[in-house]
Amino acid sequence: MRNSDLALANRLADAAGEAIRPLFRGDWQAETKADHSAVTDADRAAEAAMRAIIEQVCPDDGIIGEEYGTRNEGAGRQWVLDPIDGTQSFVAGRAMFGTLIALMQDGWPVLGVIDQPIQRERWVGRIGDGTLFNGKPVKTRSCPAIEGMSVATTSPHCFDAQQSDAYLNIIANAYPKRPWPVYGGDCYNYALLASGHLDLVIETGLKVYDYAALVPVVEGAGGMMADWQGNPLDAGSDGTVLALGDPARLEDVLEAMG
Structure with a gap:
């Protein structure tokens, strides 16, 4: 570069x-x-x-x-x-x-x-x-567990039936008492995650122009981006996207998704 x-x-x-x-x-x-x-x-x-x-x-x-x-x-x-x-x-x-x-x-x-x-x-x-x-420098925030995570997605209507089950499993784990995820926001959610205001963004159906810019922003702030199998994102990724403020929670999130 x-x-x-x-x-x-x-x-x-x-x-x-x-x-x-x-x-x-x-x-x-x-x-x-x-x-x-x-x-x-x-x-x-x-x-x-x-x-x-x-x-x-x-x-x-x-x-x-x-x-x-x-x-x-x-x-x-x-x-x-x-x-x-x-x-x-x-x-x-x-x-x-x-x-x-x-x-x-x-x-x-x-x-x-x-x-x-x-x-x-x-x-x-x-x-x-x-x-x-x-x-000015920004950092993602640490997150000790899925329970209590602040989770965002642009729209749950973007998920197919199998993906919806995975998403709802995350919501059930993150909000066991009151399901109150964040809806709407598109790329703005990833920016908020980079600044430490959200813990997890989960989406699907993204094209390379939807996610390429997000990776350096999130990871430069200490977070992590991956597909739904936990693989890093590149030009050939399948369009499933996870952004985590705390990379230590990746395995927990993948396990909860089922």
């Missing part, structure tokens, strides 16, 4: 935010994509702004973007872009979405940014280095 990569990642986040902020709770058009998810003018404008910078500054690098696809597919360095992770929140006027920017080297995430442009909150993580929130 080059010394200039961090500055470029911040520049990309700035450009995306400048494209998104004027449209938030404003006038924009939306379409439904083939996968039935929404895409807005803000998604497209933000990704286009970031791609233009990468193509100018690092023309040999690859790009994997949610809205405009892949460029330089065989490159060892790939910038992975999700201009608005949580488009449904953007559409609803909720500032719980984020711009995700990752740099992958040979398929492994090494740099990640979670940027909330409305609240001007930015988490930046690098493998082998600490995670910063608006320039």
Whole structure:
């Protein structure tokens, strides 16, 4: 990873935010994509702004973007872009979405940014280095057991029947007296976990542009990300995702999932 990569990642986040902020709770058009998810003018404008910078500054690098696809597919360095992770929140006027920017080297995430442009909150993580929130170090929190964990997922409706059973097993263990998990949030949940406000995020069906940026942010803060089998996340992961603030709880979580 080059010394200039961090500055470029911040520049990309700035450009995306400048494209998104004027449209938030404003006038924009939306379409439904083939996968039935929404895409807005803000998604497209933000990704286009970031791609233009990468193509100018690092023309040999690859790009994997949610809205405009892949460029330089065989490159060892790939910038992975999700201009608005949580488009449904953007559409609803909720500032719980984020711009995700990752740099992958040979398929492994090494740099990640979670940027909330409305609240001007930015988490930046690098493998082998600490995670910063608006320039200040943050840490995940320790968790002695599954019981008492604060658990988040964007929506339980994303799980199939077998996955729902695994999720509900976690909830039953974490909240034995009163089931009260956190719903909604998309990438924002992982940022909150990195800052020590949540203990576990559990999701499925994620694409590489949904999770690549999260890995350096969570792990740089002392947490851990894995798939539902406990394997580290890379470009070929299956889309099941666990984020733990305390890596010591991984085996407990996998066992509870059944």
